[in-house]
Amino acid sequence: MNRRTLLAITAILSILLAFPPAGRAQAKRIKVAFALLWTIDDQGWTTAAYNGIEYLKKQLGDQITVSYTEKVRAADAERVIRGYARKGYDIIFGTTFEHMDPMLMVARDFPKTVFEHCSGYKTAPNMGNYFARMYQGEFLSGYLAGLMGFKNVGTVATNPIPEPIRGINAFTIGLLKGLRESGRSYDAGHVNTVVWLKAWRDPINETTLAETLISRKHDLIRQMADTPDSSLAACAKGVPAIGYGADAAKYGAKCVLVSPVWNWGPYFVKVVRQVQQHTWKPEAYWGGFDHHDILLTAFNPSVPPAVRQKVLAQKALLEKGIDTIFAGPLYDQHGKLRVPAGSKASDKELLTMRWLVKGVRGSIPD
């Protein structure tokens, strides 16, 4: 390389440095980070969150930078979240319950960063929380099962805490409503048997629990775990199933009648836009069909058109914001009146629910 070329290169470089490209002058790119519970292909909770991230990228991809970390369990949460905050991320999502306390600690140290936590109950001036009313989808799938005449459902439930309990109750309320409208005879005190996995994901025990329920002659298996294995076990034995969280049919469970699924994308987009426009405020957000935070997958071909119509009519009401699922009178398993006629359970009651509605067989373990 002779001196002239060297000079030329130096000259070009100095010009470039002196006049940065026009893009630099635009509004800065918002940096968004996600702490994820498990792997993005876990077929359940984290896959749903990842679908939301993909949606966010599609909508705002040219204006934002997105990063995520997988398998962020309680022990790692603070390190991961703090790392993102240090690197100057503008908004950080903690996508599972156990991120709540670590996130709150980091939020105190980084007041300019926005934090969003899923499924918790704590907020701070720079930390909001969000969740979706999955129970609405569970109600609709129960309603569908009832209309189709399933009256001895076996549910493979997860952890005995308010969220699944609420879902079991909503499903059972829907199931009883469907059975009532189907005109079939049934035992109103015993339409849905619940067994507990005591884990969010445990495919081995999930399969055996589902097989146990099938061999005890339950006519429909309801999956609640993050993995589709109870649905898969049902399909293998020729028993229909109801999926949960992500589309179980997509993972080979062809017998699934319908799956209510999480749909986080629209919420992610909304929050990121707010941060862009400096209008974000912390809130405790709990949306349902009305904001498309949950969806129903396509029905199985075996679901009769009349049933589809009725389910979609109920869904349309929920989309309008008319949610009367937990309207009284509601009795618990022991016949005690829990929600009197003329009123409906408040959000606070729903979020702390610790009783099972009449029609459920099985109890809440200690």
Place this chain on the structure above:
Amino acid sequence: MDDLIFIVAITLKSSPAVLLASLGELISERGGILNLGVEGMMLVGALAGFVTARQSASLALGLCGAMAAAGLLALLHAFLCVHLRADQVISGLAVTILGTGLSSFLGRPFIGQTGLHFSSIGGTWIDGLPLIGPLLAQQNLFGLLCLAAVPALMYLLGRTWLGLYIRAAGQDPAAADAAGVPVAAIRYGCTLFGGCMAGLAGAYLSLAYTPGWKEGMTGGQGWIAIAMVIFATWHPLRALLGALLFGLLNALQFYFQATGIELIPAYILHMLPYLLTVGVLVLVTVLEKPVLGSVPGALGKPFSREE
């Protein structure tokens, strides 16, 4: 009656993985090599078995793949422990960590895929058999064949020269060496066998018990298998007993849950295999004379000819 059949059927169905893995570990330990890598080898076997069967459309090849993959990990352990005389506990733990990580990394494209699997033998003339018909109908060929490994290994250990060599290598390698036993080769062989059996155990999970690959699908059964070797005091027949006991505890748990009668809390059932192992350990130590059998004399100790 139905309930009893149900409990026995689930017991039989959920015990083969622990049985295979503990039989493999038993032979490995009888030869003097403690391998704590069972959990990792099982996971690798589960993945390799599922993937091989799926790609080759042959269950037999799937089993071979499972044995080969887990066997390779076992060879790594053998190389470290026999050749380099490394600490067996550390090497074994490394194998578990490596196997767990490797399987979850390599297995990602296969999560949720469906492939071949051993189906239950029901739906044939077997259903009509009196009493055992409904029980057998829920089993699969693989699980039933596993049972044959118990008498085979009892014969091998007790009645053949190879069994004698294995026991000698585990009991007193110096004396065995003086008597002309190729200690290093025997120990390599035993560890490899243990790996292959752990691979088969993993393949049982991914090809028969809950078909498909799931990350971390062994759920601690490898550790149970190691505990069961101690519980069995290094005897194949008692290993079968231990595996069936594990299956029974599992079955009871499901039965209690499905019927809503919880006579024994599930947490206690989860703990029982370990509690029983501790009990047997105490028994083995307290009883001066080896009534049940005892720890192979040179278990966990590296052997070097020069010393």
